[in-house]
Amino acid sequence: MVTNSGLVYLIALPLFGALSLLLLGRRADKWGHLLATALSAGSFAVGLFQLSEMLGRATESRPVTQKLFTWISVGSFNVDASLLLDQLSICFVLLITGVGTLIHIYSISYMSDDPDRRRFFAFLNLFIAAMLLLVLGDSYLNLYVGWEGVGLASYLLIGFWNQKAAYATASKKAFIMNRIGDMGLSFAIMIAFASLGTVSFSGVKENAHSASEATMTAIGIMLLVAAVGKSAQFPLQAWLGDAMAGPTPVSALIHAATMVTAGVYLIVRSNFVFDAAPTAQLLVAIIGAITLMFGALVGTAKDDIKKALAASTMSQIGYMILGAGLGPAGYAFAIMHLLTHGFFKAGMFLGAGSVMHGMNDEVNMRKYGALRKFMPITFITFGLGYLAIIGVPPFAGFYSKDMLIETALNAGGVKGILLGGTALLGAGITAFYMTRVMILTFTSPKRWDDNQHPHESPILMWAPMAILAIGSVSSGFLLSRGDALKHWLEPLFEEHGEHTELLPPIVVSGLALTMVAIGVALAVVKYQLSEVEAVAPENVTEFTQIARRDLLQDEINEALFMRPGQVLTSVLVKFDESVIDGAVRGIGQIAMGSGSSLRRTQTGFVRSYAMLILIGAAALIAAIWVVTL
Amino acid sequence: MNLANMNLLTLSMLLPLLGTVALAFTPKTSVLLTKQIALATTVLVAVVGILMAINFDFKSPGFQFVESRPWVPAFGINYALGIDGIALVLILMSVLLTPIVVIAGWNESEGGRWSAKTFYSLILVLETMMIGVFASTDVFLFYVFFEAMLVPVYFLIGGFGSGERAAAAVKFLLYSLFGGLLMLASIIGIFVMSTRYGNRTFDITTLAGLHTVLTPMMENFLFLGFFIAFAIKAPLWPMHTWLPDAAKSATPGTSVLLLGVLDKVGTFGMIRYCLTLFPEASKTFTPLIITLAVISILYGAFLAIGAKDIKRLIAYTSISHFGFITMGIFAMTTQGLSGATLYMFNHGFSTAALFLVAGFMISRRNSSTIADFGGLQRVTPIMAWSFFIAGMSSLALPGLSSFVSEFLVLVGTFTRYPVAAVIATFGIVLAALYILIPVQRALHGPTTPGNENLTDLNLREKVAIAPVIAIIVVLGFYPSPILNIINPAATTVISQQGFTDPAPTISEGK
């Protein structure tokens, strides 16, 4: 494989930014944000350069590696700190640094009033570095470092305003649920080492076919657990909604465009594992399908604009995971949806931030309305993102989502019909809840009071939104023209046989568009044509109530894990106190007790001691006499 | 100049004693001079330690810097010193931590029962013992250091601690003496057996062959005498209850030495004495020990989650960590053993960081109850971030040193005892809880009353904590320097046991 000594700069630039901003402290307050943005942009430039280099090489020699140093070497366990840039990781590198740089620019203005802006940018740079390490690591263990690194950055950024107790709790919740997923990744690495003797991607790939299917299934399921935690998939989805406590640019970058899609990356990167483990692969698809419905249903009931978008993110990642679970047929489309989603969802989150910026940080959509007139640029950019996500041709989401639905339907048999049907239904619900967001925010009558003075955001904020909107419009077309992305990624995946076509593509598109039209129409009838109350109505259906509470995810987690855990903890504390330490203290008390009872024999009268001595001596003599007799 | 011939080990043990002599001639009133002498001595010892590491030939697996003089020839007892890679890293850790403890605990001697002179003399004597206990290659000499170490620590806790310091010191002493007594019985047993079967000696290299003539029953009893002593020291569940009390009552600096160095004697002893002298018995008891280790991991973590006092919390996290170390040792794989040794080294620094920052916090607030703190991140950012990084190291975040060791232990255990490794891995989720809960309560949230006017770390405190954090971060990304020292020694120990690492299952089918 070709080596390239330039890869390290991708990570080194933002890492340098993070460290210098953190270590210099207040001294860097004046220019810290500029340095961070420049370094992020520099990383993007390195990425572009690497892409151009890669395009110049023949297909088989496109992947490049760089070994930095020997990281861990004990016995047969050898892991180098080395980087791998191939067709898959370059997509992520450009997405991370590109969208990342835009969000840096946006944040300069968005965070300008925050006294801790420098720290915010340091964390953003830290995130970029960790995320790049995640996608560039050439082994599961290197990936693990990035994997937890982004978790840390996410924790720090969700809790950026942790002086609010609820925000601090939200960040802790995210970290802990992520750790459960990380445990899965640990297991996967341990199984891989114990059974295959290697933890590098290439090593596992080589051995994937000679290992037993049970082994590969175990690895696959554990990787899925990891992906589920990081990508907020069912059943570890509960942290994503709360993660919206972070500043909005963070939600856009980490909890929409990049970090939460790491699970998709992991599964697609491990395609050789899942191709050798059909059960695990099916499980991936099922988890994706469940989550896409889950997120979509929650999205219909949320009044908080960021939480509605978070639910939508969860649902869209469900699509990607579903695609990744469809095997070689779906990998490329999962990645394509990931890229297009990166554009339109980041754009919409920035739009939401722009709305909040103009509305004194109000997040309740029921207090919005008619903002189209006050924020025309936000309206247009958000609207383009909206058209992309619901899948209206020729916007980006149409291409990627349509392909996913089609691939799901063509997966064959009952499986194909169920998965494809779920994806189709999900498209309809997506259209409904996104239309609801659009209407409530921009086009319905105004519901805010006169203290609010909505205004358009400054150029530093709307320019990134505009660029992302361009991406939302064009990226789908560009990536799917002549199956560009599919052919680009193809060398990484195994060949897959011709699949059966359940329905011709044009019919699938027609069906999908019909679902979208129904969803849009329902939303228009319910919110545009009838009056929206500024306070969420209480007399709603049972389903709405449950959906508002995220389908009871927190209640279930609390009942199943948190409370029993708390009980177990307090029981163990008491057990330690009374039983174990009690036994120790008991031994001490026995010693002291027997001492004090024996003390009574010591009367203090010399004569009684003398008597005892005498009796003792007599007894001794008697004993000797008896024995010798 | 050939440093290998210079008796560096004896030198490093003599220096602190010379320091105490100097302290003896210091007037009681000049506290500052006392502290300066103590600091200078510990720094000098650290330099000697580093010299030792530089001159250590880490390709050869045997003992180096060997010294031997007859001590009690009648019983075959020698003053015999020598270090392999495992001992070297532990000595290195000890001599690096001691000056840091002196700097960080600059004012710890105040409020004690005796003068600063006594405090620093005790610390220096303890340092000599710490080096001696890791460097002994004579079982009897080891025993002497092992027991003698209790004395300075007893007085450090009982004389300079806080709260119920006397009770905690007695508890610590009695627990340790009980273990030491069992070990003494075993040592006498070894002496009797070695006399009966050949030459009377306490030299561990010679004794390594003793097990071939022992009956299994005899070997098991001798093993248990050592193991129980080490399990109390380490401490392993259910012999752990002295640790939280001692750690809570001791000064933060003493706690660092107690948890960071003294407890390592237990796990070090398991490798050096239990595994080497009694390989068959080690195998017999491995299932039991691994079970106890896994219980320690989870039990310590749950109690840490439930702890209300920050020092007790750190003590419980250490019980969990010692569970990992013990599990790695008895997994009998090179990854497990190297990982466990690296874990000992890393745990020393990450616990030091936690305890020192906790000490800074406690000294400012005059309370060690977590609930008394709140919102420190906005008031004292540097202190808060130091605590956070130390906490991240404790929960083994990748990129920090403890991750490498924890993962090696898990991987090494998984190849031989997958079930134990899987259960132990749940500890990493609990670790996130026991670190993030105090972080949230003490550092995040609104600043609570009583904390508004706390001052941030001063220069001395920054100087103390900075090298610890630097080591944690650097070794996280580049652990090779330490791993290279450990690996040959670990490989030797494993091969002496007659073990080879399990081959990947895939190659068995071929």
Place this chain on the structure above:
Amino acid sequence: MNIDNYLYLSALLFTIGAVGVVVRRNAIVVFMCVELMLNAANLTLVTFSRINGTLDGQVVAFFTMVVAACEVVVGLAIIVTIYRSRRSASIDDASLLKR
């Protein structure tokens, strides 16, 4: 004369001394009784020396005498000191050690 009679005498003296130590309260008397026991032992030693025809017993008897002399010095001093401080020579009064 039968040499055994010496042994009977010494046993008698020893018993008188021992009973005296146990039943009397006056420290001086107790002390004298202890001396009586010592001398009874001395008598036994000398007798055996005579029976066996060796000097060992006599040598030990001298040791005993020296010890007894030392004991008198120390013991009387203690008794006198106790009497001075407590105005009593009763050994039952000096039972402070039980606490």
